[in-house]
Amino acid sequence: MKWKELEEEPCSMARTIGVIGDRWTLLILRECFLRTRRFEGFQSALGITRHLLAERLKKLVRQGILRRVPYQESPKRHEYILTQKGLDLYPIMMAIVHWGDTHMVDERGRPLLHQHRNCGKDFDPVMVCSECGEPVLAKEVHTHPGPGARRTLTKKETPEPAPKAKPRRKAA
Amino acid sequence: MKWKELEEEPCSMARTIGVIGDRWTLLILRECFLRTRRFEGFQSALGITRHLLAERLKKLVRQGILRRVPYQESPKRHEYILTQKGLDLYPIMMAIVHWGDTHMVDERGRPLLHQHRNCGKDFDPVMVCSECGEPVLAKEVHTHPGPGARRTLTKKETPEPAPKAKPRRKAA
């Protein structure tokens, strides 16, 4: 599977991964949410090669996640600002940070805390159900095909020549 | 920055990205949540090369995200099961899917719907504040250093030789 194809898969996850699913892109987006806007800012914060940075920024602009906005004439210079589509990535970023906070911290504790202006407290993100408001656990979720479905992902196009599913081995 | 170093950054996001932040790993994890457990299952569902699949599975096992469990003797065979640490990735997966559902669907609609067993309805994941229960918007969040902080990310080790920040250009 080529990465271009990913974006055409009938799977919202594959499509999203096709857009933001690589390490540098995720780190660039983290910087965006930390208010970095300029080429040099990204480069020095991340240590990414200038070549790759230029390429990734272009892709994010093409995808409508960042907007390239002029901030100075002669020489013309631009900064990169999150669009609404980009801002909508926030729950993904927070979910990633929260998993790291839970499973990847050392004895010193969390590197970064998040304060919710609304209530003034440091918080964790909690994923709840839009319908009943309760926290969602993986085990409580059943997936089923929606209108845009076809197959779950690539699945070799061959229509399963002979699905004979006889148990042929003794169980352990 | 090498990828090994990423995991040692004082940033929960960088550390998490070091573990799951590549395209194939995310797709493998998606398959895990769709109940795929075996090597051949992953391989045929994703079209990933066997070489990379073996490598990625090994890494996920090393990281404690998957457990390699024997399901048959002679020949010995194993399947890959999500640990609790792995199950905790669910909010990340759901956040990714939800962004795709919002921004990457075609006219046909969503490929996959998620039903919450608790309330019986198809739902969207909503990120709320653990303290006040309200949905969290990026603009309402203020980040500040926690106990494990040092710097936000790599930041060239040089301590800013001369940070003279005089405005030297006319604004646009």
Added chain:
DNA sequence: TTTGACAGTTCAAAAATAGAACTATAAGAA
């Protein structure tokens, strides 16, 4: 005895990334 399922491993070729240098514009300093 041959075939097929399963879970990998091996190896050459192609693609992506790293690292470093180079280009260009313009302001300010010497």
Added chain:
DNA sequence: TTCTTATAGTTCTATTTTTGAACTGTCAAA
């Protein structure tokens, strides 16, 4: 005027990753 610095890239080669395809080994069933 010339030199240096800031910013935002581009270009080039070397290294690393990923792909694609074939190969290995165990066992069961035909």
